[in-house]
Amino acid sequence: MLERAPSQQQDASTSRPVAFRGAGFTPGGGRVSGWIALVLVIALWQLAGSAGWVNPLFLPPPSAIAVAIYKLAMSGALWQHVSASVVRIGSGWLIGSVLGVITGFAIGLSTLARGVGITFISALFPIPKIALLPLLILWLGIGEEPKIATIALGVFFSTAISVYSGVDAVPRNLIRMAQSFNVPFPAIVARVVWPGALPSILAGFRITASVALLLVVSAEMIGAQFGIGAFVLQAGNLMQTDQLLAGVVILSLFGLAVGKAINVLEARLLHWR
Amino acid sequence: MDLIADHISHRFGALDVLDKVSFTVAAGEVVAIVGPSGCGKSTLLSILGGLLRPSEGRAELRGAPPADSLNPLTFVFQDFALLPWCTVEANVEFPLVHTALSAAQRRAVVDDALRRTGLADFRSAYPKQLSGGMRQRVGIARALAVRPAILLMDEPLSALDSQTRELLMEDFIRLLADGTMGAVYVTHNLEEAVRLADRVVVLSRRPGRVREVVTIPMTRDERGGIDARGQLLTLQNQLWSLIRDEAIDAEREVQHA
Numbered sequence: 001m002l003e004r005a006p007s008q009q010q011d012a013s014t015s016r017p018v019a020f021r022g023a024g025f026t027p028g029g030g031r032v033s034g035w036i037a038l039v040l041v042i043a044l045w046q047l048a049g050s051a052g053w054v055n056p057l058f059l060p061p062p063s064a065i066a067v068a069i070y071k072l073a074m075s076g077a078l079w080q081h082v083s084a085s086v087v088r089i090g091s092g093w094l095i096g097s098v099l100g101v102i103t104g105f106a107i108g109l110s111t112l113a114r115g116v117g118i119t120f121i122s123a124l125f126p127i128p129k130i131a132l133l134p135l136l137i138l139w140l141g142i143g144e145e146p147k148i149a150t151i152a153l154g155v156f157f158s159t160a161i162s163v164y165s166g167v168d169a170v171p172r173n174l175i176r177m178a179q180s181f182n183v184p185f186p187a188i189v190a191r192v193v194w195p196g197a198l199p200s201i202l203a204g205f206r207i208t209a210s211v212a213l214l215l216v217v218s219a220e221m222i223g224a225q226f227g228i229g230a231f232v233l234q235a236g237n238l239m240q241t242d243q244l245l246a247g248v249v250i251l252s253l254f255g256l257a258v259g260k261a262i263n264v265l266e267a268r269l270l271h272w273r
Numbered sequence: 274m275d276l277i278a279d280h281i282s283h284r285f286g287a288l289d290v291l292d293k294v295s296f297t298v299a300a301g302e303v304v305a306i307v308g309p310s311g312c313g314k315s316t317l318l319s320i321l322g323g324l325l326r327p328s329e330g331r332a333e334l335r336g337a338p339p340a341d342s343l344n345p346l347t348f349v350f351q352d353f354a355l356l357p358w359c360t361v362e363a364n365v366e367f368p369l370v371h372t373a374l375s376a377a378q379r380r381a382v383v384d385d386a387l388r389r390t391g392l393a394d395f396r397s398a399y400p401k402q403l404s405g406g407m408r409q410r411v412g413i414a415r416a417l418a419v420r421p422a423i424l425l426m427d428e429p430l431s432a433l434d435s436q437t438r439e440l441l442m443e444d445f446i447r448l449l450a451d452g453t454m455g456a457v458y459v460t461h462n463l464e465e466a467v468r469l470a471d472r473v474v475v476l477s478r479r480p481g482r483v484r485e486v487v488t489i490p491m492t493r494d495e496r497g498g499i500d501a502r503g504q505l506l507t508l509q510n511q512l513w514s515l516i517r518d519e520a521i522d523a524e525r526e527v528q529h530a
Contacts, residue, residue, distance in 0.1 A: 173350060173352055173354045174354055174356060176324055176354070177348065177350060177354035178367075178368075179324060180322060180323075180324060180344075180346075180347065180348045181344055181347070181367070181368035181419065182344060182368075182371075183367075183368065183370075183371055184371055187370070187371050191356075191367070191370075192356065195356070195358045196358075270358075272357055272358040272359075272399050272401070273357070273401075
């Protein structure tokens with residue numbers, strides 16, 4: 001707010017402090033406040049369930065979800081579903097990431113690959129990959145392959161885009177510097193382009209981990225006996241909302257674990273930032 | 274080993290940047306290139322160093338480089354061009370890794386370059402931990418590590434504060450003192466040009482042509498004395514009078530662009 005001009009004549013000898021105007025626009029981390037808010041929401045949710053304010057069929061309380069997870073763990077079903085999903089996510093993410101990184105580097109470094117690659121990526125990236133699952137089932141059968149291929153496709157495009165964006169963002173002066181010392185092309189790629197593009201590549205991995213989680217659940221809902229997606233769908237069909245939400249919580253925990261793993265990777269590989 | 278600019282012309286699309294620029298940098302000689310903004314000084318340096326292909330003319334080397342030189346034409350960059358993910362030591366070692374030197378030889382070369390630039394105590398630091406002056410010292414150490422015949426310096430001090438500039442200028446004078454290493458020194462700063470160079474090539478406004486070549490009639494040692502200051506100032510004024518009108522035009526052109 002603009003300071004108003006003083007309404008009365010001020011004495012020339014009177015001093016007054018300069019008003020501080022630099023507050024705000026610098027949000028901090030606030031980790032503690034985040035945990036407190038989470039605990040409060042869970043407590044309120046539990047209270048609403050225990051007091052009968054909401055029908056537990058529509059929204060089971062956190063305690064019921066915890067019990068459901070415990071029972072699933074004890075029965076061994078939890079590991080069966082989780083391991084099936086993890087294998088699909090792991091395989092699909094790995095295949096998609098490796099191909100995406102190779103393609104991204106090719107697009108970032110080769111004029112021909114850029115011309116061809118960007119055209120195809122622009123045309124195919126917007127397609128919801130889960131829409132291709134029926135076609136992939138036709139091509140690859142009804143086993144694990146179409147689910148893994150769906151995840152790999154979803155991961156591939158995002159990875160390729162983040163990698164070639166990362167390669168493009170490597171400061172050209174560093175590449176010119178390396179060239180000025182006659183450093184060979186493969187060494188420039190390995191020692192300048194790769195580390196320079198790594199922040200963008202890791203940011204891409206963070207996104208593709210979420211994409212893989214999204215696609216595994218969708219794929220398992222369409223055609224799987226085991227897996228978190230299949231479990232959630234089955235629980236929903238049977239109106240077992242505590243189990244349904246147990247599946248959702250497990251997915252959330254899985255996403256958090258992947259996020260933490262990427263944080264660790266970033267801390268190790270990007271410590272120079 | 275001499276470096277020769279032979280009728281170098283260059284254009285970016287329809288924009289003529291350089292027009293038949295010719296001069297020779299003799300072995301051990303320091304040649305400064307000055308001129309109004311946008312006259313093609315940095316473009317010329319890139320062409321001389323083989324980082325840009327000229328539209329016409331060519332850059333030539335005459336004579337054999339020193340036997341132990343690993344990279345006869347070596348750049349020192351305005352923005353330092355350090356690898357931010359490498360320590361000082363790794364940055365200096367970077368141009369040596371692909372050479373035939375053994376690890377022990379590389380280590381010795383790096384140690385020598387760090388000692389000559391006063392960086393021995395900072396070998397494990399990352400570029401972000403260093404001041405601008407120290408970063409440029411790393412750039413200089415990296416250049417020295419390959420034992421260049423000619424340093425190609427593109428406004429190496431322009432990103433630094435005046436005190437750091439002065440300190441690094443003293444370092445340059447010391448490094449070039451024995452005459453084993455020549456340099457092409459691109460600068461806007463006429464004081465730097467007259468303090469460091471044996472000859473100053475004055476380029477005209479774009480497209481850059483060699484307008485005049487001014488010889489500095491003193492050794493670098495003599496320029497350090499108080500008596501020389503008046504003469505250096507006169508030379509500086511002479512250079513400024515050659516550039517001033519075109520510098521004003523160039524500035525207006527930039528502002529209207």
